[in-house]
Amino acid sequence: MIDSPAELPELNEAQLQRAALLDTVRLLPDLPGVYRYIAADGTVLYVGKAKSLKKRVSSYFQKNDQSPRIRLMLAQVATVETTVVRSEAEALVLENNLIKALSPRYNILFRDDKSYPYVMLSGHASPRLAYYRGSLDKKNTYFGPFPNGYVVKESIQLLQKVFLLRTCEDSVFANRSRPCLLHQIKRCSAPCVGLITPEAYRQDVHNAVLFLSGKENEVLNTLEEKMHVLATEWQFEAAAAVRDQIQALSQVQERQFVSSNTSEMDVDIVACVESEGMLCVNLAMVRGGRHVGDKNLFPSHADDYTPAAAIHAFLAQHYLDRITPTMILCSPEPDECEVLAELLSAQAARKVLLNVNPNGERRIWLEMAKRNAELAILQKKGQQADQASRLAALVEALGLPEETQRLECFDISHTLGEATVASCVVYDRQAMQPKEYRRYNIGTDNSGSAKDGFTLITPGDDYAAMRQVLLRRYEKVAAGEGVMPDVILIDGGKGQLGIAIEVMNEIGLTTPWLVGVAKGETRKAGLEQLIVPKSGNTVQLRRDHPGLHLIQQIRDEAHRFAITGHRARRGKARLASTLEDVEGVGPKRRQKLLARFGGLQGVKAASVDELVQVDGINQALAEKIHAALRG
Known part of the structure; x- marks a missing residue:
């Protein structure tokens, strides 16, 4: 028996933090709302909604049969934040707004690269x-x-x-x-x-x-x-x-x-299938009675989610800021189907029906969506197996570490030194990761100003451009911002690779392996030489080697991404500079001309009489503009 405070056992910092967390949970209100689990560094781990915040959040800390994923998440929770709302439907809206904004690592996420057209x-x-x-x-x-x-x-x-x-x-x-x-x-x-x-x-x-x-x-x-x-x-x-x-x-x-011979209404068909440890949602669309196509979505962070829970998350996230059709066919029935239907109807300001047991033609649509989801899983599994074999072949051929997963590749694009753009593309988790791509505008001594404090380079100096982009990329990584790659691919020969080695030594990064991708003597695909400084080897893989195909895929994507950015930058610069070169046309007159004629092509097509009609353009200046753009 403990008789005095002096005899109480001392709690370490982790135990004190846990006790404070449980105190917070005990004081939560018995009201609907949204809760957020926050890590010690402030990262949002999970966002959820509840009809009763007290009961829902308490259940996480009272159960002993949680899945490994949930146990791992709870071990990282430092504090809980909550927002009380008026109804469960409002909680659902707020929950999915926060999921989209914060992308918590333990929430299932449905991401689209672009909004729907x-x-x-x-x-x-x-x-x-x-x-x-x-x-x-x-x-x-x-x-x-x-x-x-x-x-x-x-x-x-x-x-x-x-x-x-x-x-x-x-x-x-x-x-x-x-x-x-x-x-x-x-x-x-x-x-x-x-x-x-x-x-x-x-x-x-x-x-x-x-x-x-x-x-x-x-x-x-x-x-x-x-x-x-x-x-x-x-x-x-x-x-x-x-x-x-x-x-x-x-x-x-x-x-x-x-x-469809029976209906002119707009209908969406949503089917979720689980197979081979993977979830896929197939979204098909019927517009004006016509089936106009479908797409397959593979959610992130989907471990431990059932198809019913996944389809609930998809419907809530997908229709949060989009037009909702009159009817949505679903398979399987989503969790909290009635709450979802109430929410979607309120957002659309009309009745939205979630039909989980359709008849006739609509049942055929739903079966078609389920079949397409199953086929998509089989196709993705095959692609993953192919990518895994390519990566394994490359690791073996170049002697890279067995745990190699993340490769970053750099390329430089310009036209005779004009509008230099560097690209960085990322290959990770056995696929290209477009959301992690980055472009870097490289400042040259005729482009105006330096970027992020870096000195201007001589136009056309690819070595200086490569040095600048690597410094800008990996100084932040060395400081703890961003993800450390396993391999850095440099599109170029020994010169560019030498620059990369200098930069890595200067920053103090020794972990990533550097690989130079040098074109063969005839610059023909399949004859690339791979230079690996750490092993001192220069390897030329056979043209049908899976590892070479992976290198080519990543290198070509870096080239595409760089040249797209370069063309956009060059076009923007030329559009502005063409009128800037005309004496007497300042920013205000340039803006009026572009607005009046809908862009540079319209200004070029305009006659002298049409140019004179623009405020601030007299006859002499109109003739000068006309001659400059037509010449």
Whole structure:
């Protein structure tokens, strides 16, 4: 028995921290809300929601049969933060907002490289038809989302052909004085110059909306009635134009879609399958009664998640900031299905039905989605096996450490020293990791200013550019920011590799292996020489060697990423400098010119008389601009 405080055992820092954590948990309210598990360094480990914060969070620390993953997470928790909300539905919204913003390492995450595309009709008096990605504006009308950009672009081409809607930017539309090429090839009715009345254009827009809503027959009937009226009024040219619209629309109906004969509504089909230790969600989309495609998503941090829990997470994350269709077919039934349906209906301001037991045609759609998910898992497993064998072959051939997983590759791109850009691409977890790619603009002595305190280099000096990018990349890694690679690939011969060795010695990094990828004598693919300074070997693998194929894949991706960045930087610089080179055209006049004519190409195409109409441009300056851009 302990008689006095002096006899109490001393608690170490970890035990004190644990006791404080349990005290926090005991004081949580019995209210709905969101909880966040925080590590000692401030990293958010996990975000969850609860109908009762007290009961839900306490259960984590009372159970003894937690999975290894949960036990590992709880061992890292230093504190718990909570936010009380009014309802479980509100908690679900906040939970998924935080998951998207924080990407906690123990939450299942569904990531897309890009937002889903839409067909957009702008809210102008003469609406513009456009391809759109991003947040939605209430002023415009959107149709979608669609599973890929190809479907949207194809739809826009068809709508142009049938309804002749404009696709030009507003700045171009407002400053046209004559019809553009699209009008000449019968892809636009030229509302910009009044070749179609506003009433007729609005009718074409209305018909396009009906078409995008799956009501092609209604559009056909309207057009046929219009054609007959025009014919009876002896307006045969106008009737022939409507006849051409009808023929084009009839051809559209013959497109190779998986079509529905029973419904014109928008439906999403979501199926989650678990196989071979992997989860896959297949999302298929039906728009206006047509099956327009699907995509497969493989969630991150999916250990210990059931398909029902995974599909719940997907629905909550996917529809958080997107248009929700009238019906979503699901397999299996998601966890907390009723709460999800309530949330999605509230967001859409209309009834959204989660159907987990469809009949007839919809059951076939759901079975198709499940089958596609199963096939996607088999395909991904095969790709992973192929990538694993490539990496193992490379490790063996070059004598790299057996635990090698992460490779980073660098490349330099410029045009005669102009707009130099360096790229770094990352291969890890047996796949390229685009979210971890980085580009570095390299400052040259004719580009204006240095970058991040680094001195300007001589244009075209690839060695100096390589030195700068490696310093910028690995000084931060040496300071504890970022991830240390196992291997650094340098696209170049002994010169570039020598620079890399100097930089690594200067920074004090000895862990990563350096490998130079030198092109063969004829610069032909398959003849690359791999230079490994640590082993002192120069290796030329046979052309069909799996390890060489992996090197080529990473090297080519670094080259693609560098040249894309270089072209964008060069184009931006040239657009600005072309007008800057004209004496008398300062920033304000340049801005007015670009805004008036919709970009540099529009300024180039403008006549002297059109240039004079821009505020601040007189006759002499207009002639000077015209001569400079045309010369």
